[in-house]
Amino acid sequence: MEGKLVSEARNLLLVDAGNTSVKSCVVKANGETIRLGDPLRDRDLINTNKISRVLLVSVRAQSYSENLQQYCFDKQIRFREVTTSESAFGTACAYENYQTLGVDRWMMILAAAARPEDTILVMSIGTAMTLDLVHNKQHLGGWIAPGFDLAKSALFQKTANVFGNADYPNHNAFGDNTESCVNFGCRAQVNGLLKEGIKCAEEYSTKLKILVCGGGISLLDLSEFDDIEVNENLIFEGLMRFV
């Protein structure tokens, strides 16, 4: 039975192991894609989707990569972990110590570099928020800041009297109690980061494309930004360049 499954398998599984969650994407032979979860949590995912090859990017502890590699080895599935490189496909990483740039950022940078626009700002709104500038297909650098939940928990941990709830506000306003002041303040930080990023990026070009992804996208006031594209598959788009 196991042998039959392996011989029938021909689909590719892309895996993005982030700090909060692991996402995956099945790429079928006909090009169709399906977004799924963590293959180490849902042990049927690989069998039911006839996976013959796994490509991983991870910003988690090394043990996640080792466990997935072992799992693939046991199931006779080809496995490769893609890591940040000094350059790829003609795009150089802005970090001298390139190994320290998160591979999730690297994938988004490479996805942006494959686009036709000259100047692209890539933003991820996850556990952490990141911004990276890609100009003429080169990575010029970026920012790392706490994400919405992280900013809130830092406030709760480091102050005696600030408390909150688990709401994600869908607009901005001035709060009239502690919880709403925290929520609106941290939401303003998300939007403010992008506005500041645009200001800096406009030194390179006033014609700017913005690509955004991550679990906190609904915190952005999308209508306030020109030429902005929400793309949940940015990391997978970058990873697909290695296929």
Ligand SMILES: Nc1ncnc2c1ncn2[C@@H]1O[C@H](COP(=O)(O)OP(=O)(O)OP(=O)(O)O)[C@@H](O)[C@H]1O
């Ligand atoms: N319903 C929601 N509305 C708005 N924001 C949310 C919601 N649910 C989660 N978030 C935000 O999304 C974050 C998680 O995003 P994501 O799943 O992209 O994280 P991750 O990829 O694991 O982290 P990272 O990319 O930083 O490693 C949470 O920390 C939270 O701030």
Ligand SMILES: CC(C)(CO)[C@@H](O)C(=O)NCCC(=O)O
């Ligand atoms: C910043 C995060 C956590 C965003 O997921 C990730 O890209 C990471 O762990 N980066 C390592 C540090 C860096 O990119 O400089």
